[in-house]
Every structure is written in structure tokens, then in C-alpha cells.
Amino acid sequence: MNITFEESTKTFHLQTGDTSYIMQLYKDGYLAHLYWGRRIRKSISSELLALKTRGSFSANPDNEDDSFSLDTLPQEFPAYGNTDFRVPAYEVQLENGTTITDLKFDSYNILKGKPALKGLPSTYVENDDEALTLEIVMFDSLIDLKVVLSYSIFDNHDAIIRSVRFINEGHTNLKLLRALSMSVDFNKGEYDFMHLSGSWARERHVERIALSSGNKSIESRRGASGHQQNPFIALLSKDATEEHGEVYGFSLVYSGNFLAQAEIDQYNTTRVSMGINPFGFSWLLEPGQTFQAPEVVMVYSCEGIGKMSRTYHKLYRTRLCRGKFRDTVRPVLVNNWEATYFDFNADKIEDIARVGKELGIELFVLDDGWFGKRDNDKTSLGDWVVDKNKLPKGLRDLASRVNKLDLQFGLWFEPEMVSPDSDLYRLHPDWCLHVPNRTRSQARTQLVLDLSRTDVCDYIIEAVSSVLKSAPISYVKWDMNRNMTEIGSSLLPAERQLETAHRYMLGLYSVMESITTSFPNVLFESCSGGGGRYDPGILFYMPQTWTSDDTDAVERLKIQYGTSLVYPTSTMGCHVSDIPNHQVGRNTSLKMRGDVAMSGNFGYELDLTKFSAEDKEQVKLQISLYKELRELIQHGDMYRLLSPFIGNETAWMFVSGDKTEAFISYFKVLAAVNGPVEKLNLRGLDPDMDYNVEGKDGFYGGDELMYSGLNIPELNGDYCSVTWRIKSV
Numbered sequence: 001m002n003i004t005f006e007e008s009t010k011t012f013h014l015q016t017g018d019t020s021y022i023m024q025l026y027k028d029g030y031l032a033h034l035y036w037g038r039r040i041r042k043s044i045s046s047e048l049l050a051l052k053t054r055g056s057f058s059a060n061p062d063n064e065d066d067s068f069s070l071d072t073l074p075q076e077f078p079a080y081g082n083t084d085f086r087v088p089a090y091e092v093q094l095e096n097g098t099t100i101t102d103l104k105f106d107s108y109n110i111l112k113g114k115p116a117l118k119g120l121p122s123t124y125v126e127n128d129d130e131a132l133t134l135e136i137v138m139f140d141s142l143i144d145l146k147v148v149l150s151y152s153i154f155d156n157h158d159a160i161i162r163s164v165r166f167i168n169e170g171h172t173n174l175k176l177l178r179a180l181s182m183s184v185d186f187n188k189g190e191y192d193f194m195h196l197s198g199s200w201a202r203e204r205h206v207e208r209i210a211l212s213s214g215n216k217s218i219e220s221r222r223g224a225s226g227h228q229q230n231p232f233i234a235l236l237s238k239d240a241t242e243e244h245g246e247v248y249g250f251s252l253v254y255s256g257n258f259l260a261q262a263e264i265d266q267y268n269t270t271r272v273s274m275g276i277n278p279f280g281f282s283w284l285l286e287p288g289q290t291f292q293a294p295e296v297v298m299v300y301s302c303e304g305i306g307k308m309s310r311t312y313h314k315l316y317r318t319r320l321c322r323g324k325f326r327d328t329v330r331p332v333l334v335n336n337w338e339a340t341y342f343d344f345n346a347d348k349i350e351d352i353a354r355v356g357k358e359l360g361i362e363l364f365v366l367d368d369g370w371f372g373k374r375d376n377d378k379t380s381l382g383d384w385v386v387d388k389n390k391l392p393k394g395l396r397d398l399a400s401r402v403n404k405l406d407l408q409f410g411l412w413f414e415p416e417m418v419s420p421d422s423d424l425y426r427l428h429p430d431w432c433l434h435v436p437n438r439t440r441s442q443a444r445t446q447l448v449l450d451l452s453r454t455d456v457c458d459y460i461i462e463a464v465s466s467v468l469k470s471a472p473i474s475y476v477k478w479d480m481n482r483n484m485t486e487i488g489s490s491l492l493p494a495e496r497q498l499e500t501a502h503r504y505m506l507g508l509y510s511v512m513e514s515i516t517t518s519f520p521n522v523l524f525e526s527c528s529g530g531g532g533r534y535d536p537g538i539l540f541y542m543p544q545t546w547t548s549d550d551t552d553a554v555e556r557l558k559i560q561y562g563t564s565l566v567y568p569t570s571t572m573g574c575h576v577s578d579i580p581n582h583q584v585g586r587n588t589s590l591k592m593r594g595d596v597a598m599s600g601n602f603g604y605e606l607d608l609t610k611f612s613a614e615d616k617e618q619v620k621l622q623i624s625l626y627k628e629l630r631e632l633i634q635h636g637d638m639y640r641l642l643s644p645f646i647g648n649e650t651a652w653m654f655v656s657g658d659k660t661e662a663f664i665s666y667f668k669v670l671a672a673v674n675g676p677v678e679k680l681n682l683r684g685l686d687p688d689m690d691y692n693v694e695g696k697d698g699f700y701g702g703d704e705l706m707y708s709g710l711n712i713p714e715l716n717g718d719y720c721s722v723t724w725r726i727k728s729v
Helices: 304-319 346-359 394-404 423-427 454-470 494-518 553-563 590-597 613-635 702-708
Strands: 002-006 011-015 019-026 030-038 090-093 104-112 131-140 145-154 160-168 174-186 192-199 202-210 214-219 229-236 247-252 258-264 270-276 283-285 290-292 296-301 333-335 363-366 408-413 475-478 523-526 544-546 572-577 601-605 637-642 649-655 661-668 690-693 720-728
Touching: 002 104, 002 131, 011 131, 011 145, 030 104, 030 174, 030 296, 090 160, 160 174, 174 247, 174 296, 192 214, 192 553, 202 229, 202 553, 214 229, 229 258, 229 270, 229 304, 247 258, 247 270, 247 304, 283 290, 283 494, 296 304, 304 637, 333 346, 346 363, 346 394, 346 613, 363 475, 394 408, 394 454, 408 454, 454 494, 553 572, 553 590, 553 649, 572 590, 590 613, 590 661, 590 720, 601 613, 613 649, 613 661, 637 661, 690 702
Parallel strands: 333 363, 333 601, 363 408, 408 475, 475 523, 523 544, 544 572, 572 601
Antiparallel strands: 002 011, 011 019, 019 030, 090 174, 104 131, 131 145, 145 160, 160 290, 160 296, 174 270, 174 283, 192 202, 192 229, 214 258, 229 247, 247 296, 258 270, 637 649, 649 661, 661 720, 690 720
């Protein structure tokens, strides 16, 4: 890694292992974007920036140079209105109501390490030798606005991390109307646009479309990153595949409302920008105050989508996730939700746990229904007190009974919500998000607590901490089951009401920081109706996420495949559930359900006491195999082999860092008659190594397995799977 500034050409050059990112100070201090792509040794600025005279509809700020217009200059952090008509990265309103700004270069600083972002999650270093950071200070002298553009690069991760902070150094108020985290101008428009789309129980499906003239955007206005769109996009060259072609990835480390977009202008250039959604957002920046925007992790790959994914996986697994469980394998668990829903008692829970222990399970998780008067989803959220009707001897007694079986004990919470039928709401009706004289709309019979308020945050910290101190709890499932409506806070003045959604996120992050650091031996898993807040921001506090409420093995193929575009396997919660599946009613084999769920943090979500003797033996084998493989699956390199979005088959594999071991999973959804003899071409192996394929005689070269392929056995019936375990010899 290296960051240099060439004085003679006014050029900044950032170099990672495989990537160069180059900028230049142009004219009176405008920051131009020159290049981002495959690493080059040095920049030739005269070749990287080429401008020409356009028509009168691209205005010229320099009347003596008609080739210079901000409407055509590739820029690093553009504004609107000062001759640039394209999508801006920021917009500031002055006290006189106008929004014209003009940032010019002021100074720069190159420092070792990577500073943390105040109040926000971010990638990090464990020592300053791991990274370099370039800070470029831009300044508008008319309004005394300082904007610091931050670029960090890692020694062992081929990524560029960008963020922005705004500082009001003047004597009058400024109002941020738009404060995106990054913008990049590309000199052509022939790209495909990839993103992850879906809904509840159908999260993160891969979509790829060709960009055309105009704006393609994805966003959330829900107060959370959401099931519908994930805060990730990528630009792909037309020939890009898993293994080949150019890919530019953009991932926002934020959990609230976001915007990600690509605009192709009249000259067939592309502007990509990403950050907090300007919709429903403003921020009053008083003199002396600073606003910090979240960071965007940008990854370039010249070897296809797969290399981009593995770059994200390694970075997020090792320098975004934190704490004790970052590097340790995760326990095999059983969750009682689909087994009992709200109808359980201590004896029933102990029965499930006892069978789990016999099968090799390591952790029992008690889901919703243990607190208040929670016999359904219409009451008691916010009242984090044990329901003595179900658990007359309390959580400590139940946890002790589970612990005596040599199982850990885990618990479900939904701390951000409140039920109108709760003691908390009756005592503090103003503690929820609401707007005066408007309906307080409910979803799942609940309201959203106003985490922009410190008193609400303090209550959540105290209530959750009190429960965690009351019993030997080693795991928490942190749920969030509705999005925001009537977004307003009773404590904020009128001019700050549009800050509520972002202040909520800052409050949530402070709550999560407090609780997770106070209980470092508790494994926290985030959830939002499954994957409704599966984003890098939450992973900073909680190293795994419940991937989806849809546990059907067939549906999970697309969900887990799409999730893997950005997020490592170690972050995915994946469970075997009952059949007919509770979401889609499908009957799939226990083998296929197990094989799919093994591609993540493995567990079961059903009534183990109802298993037949034959099923129990199969589950024992599944758990035993997973325990042997989980280090490889959770921390190895993932290669996607066949896409469920293209055909009837899906396949992926996990390879150890030294390439001596791999685990391959293949799935066929529907049976086909009289088909060809099929082979599966593996990836990521060492072509010069020989491998033993478990269950097969002889040895196979890594080159043979990758280039010729592995024969797929004939599979009969729908919903079939097969796995292979290979080791070097």
C-alpha cells in the first residue's frame, strides 16, 4: 500500500495490492477524479484527464477556458448549481436560503492507521501499520465551510474506504440537505448495474441490468436498510462473470435510510454516489459543529464478481466484525420459535434442550414470549420482566437447567420496540416515534421507541443489561420487526425534526456499543424479521445476522447466494426447520435442509422431541460433520459455482487459506429426465496439488478438478443435494 502526492502534477495516487486510485487538483483547486482500476506504477496525468469544449449548455466557470466546465469535469465530491448539472454529493443551505457552494482545495494530510468515525461503525485497524489514510481538506471561503474527504487503504485488503465530515467554521448556521459519503465519476457508460433486492422472507436476490441514459437508483426510506434493498451496488463490465471482467463494488457501512445511484449523463459518463438518503433528511450545522457521514467500502476487481466478494468477506470478517467471536467458530444451536411459538413452559424447553444435547447441539435459544404477558404479539414489548406464569422460577432457573445439560443458554429480545399494551407505554407514551395530532400507526401491534432520545437509550441499556446480569446468558438474538412511520421526536425543535431518523441510528449504535462491550462473552446475533437490517453497520456490533425468516431450503439457495456477494459466511445464521415449511409449505428432505444450512452458522429451529429415531441419527451425523467443517466454512474462502438465479442448480464451495482442504455443496431443485452426464468445475484449488475426494478412490489433481470437473452423481427426485469433502495428499 502507498499514498503519494506528486507536487509537479498536483496528483494524489493511492495504491493497494492490485488497485490504483488517482486524483488531481485542477484549475483553482477543484479535485478531479482521474482513475480507479487495475494497479499502475505511476500516473501520467496528461493522459488520464482529457477535456474538450462542449456546447453552451455546459457553462464555463472560467470564461477564458471554454473546455472547462464542472458539468464535464470528473469530480471527487461535486456540488450542484455551480455549472455542474449532474447529481450532487452534497447540498448546503445558507441562512439566506440559497444552496450554491464552491469547495476548493485547502490542504492534505497522510497519516498512518485509520481513525475511527465518531458515533458510527467503521472498518478498523489493530495497529497503525495496517493502513494509511489520506485526508483532503476542501474549503468554501464565502461561508467558512470545511469538508474533509477521507480515503483509507489497507495493507492486506484490496479496498478503498471513503467518508466525509462537514465542519462549520463560520458564524452563521448552515443546513445540510444532502451529505452523501462518496461520489466517483467514470469516463464511460457501458456498465451493468448489480444490486440485491427483495422483500420480507425473500431478501437479497441478485438483480443485474444494463445501465442506460438517466439515473438508476436504489434506496430505503424505511428507517432501516431494509428487506427491499441492501446498501450495496456494483458496476460491472459487460463481460463480467464470477471469474472474469471488471467489477466496482460499493458497500455502505450504515443501517438506516440510504441512497445508492448511478447516473449516465449526456456525454455517456457515469457518476456513482452513495450515502444517507437525502429524502426526509436535513441537519442543522451550527457554528463550530461537525457532521460525520458514514463510510463506503469500495472494492475493485479485475477478476470478476467472485474476487470482489472474497475481498469484502475477508475485510468484513476480520476488520469490521469485532470481539471475542470474530475469530472463534460459532456454536450449533436450536431455537424454539417454530417448535413452540408463544406456547411453552420450562419443562417443554428443557425437553427440547435435552434431545438437542443427545444430538450434539451446543446452545439452546429461547425466542419470543418469555417476558411480560407475552402470549401473542400484541402486548408487552418494552416490559423486559420474566413472565412467571410460563417460567415461575425465572430465567436463572431455566438457564441453569439448560446449563446442567452441558448446553449454553440464549435469549431473544426486541429492545427497540414498545407495545401500546405495555407498562412502559402507559408510563411513557411520548417515548415512541410520533408526530403531534397524527395517528400512531402500528405494525405487528407495536410502535418504535424514539432512540434519538438519551433517556430512551438509557432505559434500553438498563433493561437489557439487567436481564443479562440475571442469568447465565451466552447468546442474544436482537430482533427488530417493523419500520418507521410518523418519524418525529417530541424532544427535537422544529428545525431539527428531519434529523430524527439519523439521530435514531446514532442512538441505536450507542446502545449496541454499550451493551455489547459490557457483555463481551455474549454472542449477539442481529435480526429484523430475518434479514431486514443485514448491513455492515450492524455487523460492527453483532458478528452474525439471522439471514431470513424464510427457512425453506429451496428459497434459502437464492437468499444465501445473494447475501454472499458482500457478506461472509461467518455472518449468516442458517437453520434447519420443520416440514411442511412454515413459510412456503414445501417438503424438502432433511438432507437438503441440512446441506443448505451448513453453509453458514448452523442450527435447528423445530421441535427436536418429535424426530424419529432415523431422523435423530441423521441429525447427529449432520452436526458431527459440521463441527469438523465449521472452521473451514466460517473462515475459508467462498467460491460460487452455479447460480440459482440462472438455472435449476446451485453450487458453492469453501476452500482453506492454504488450499489443502475444501467442502463443496451441490443442489438440484427439480428432477429432470434423461439429462446429460454433468460435471461441476471447482475453483480456488491449487492446480499443482493432488487431492483425495472423500468417497472416491484415487487422487485428483487440482487442475483436473477445476478444468475438467467433478462428476455429479445421478440424483433422483426433486430437492436433492450432494456434498464432497476434499483434502490434499
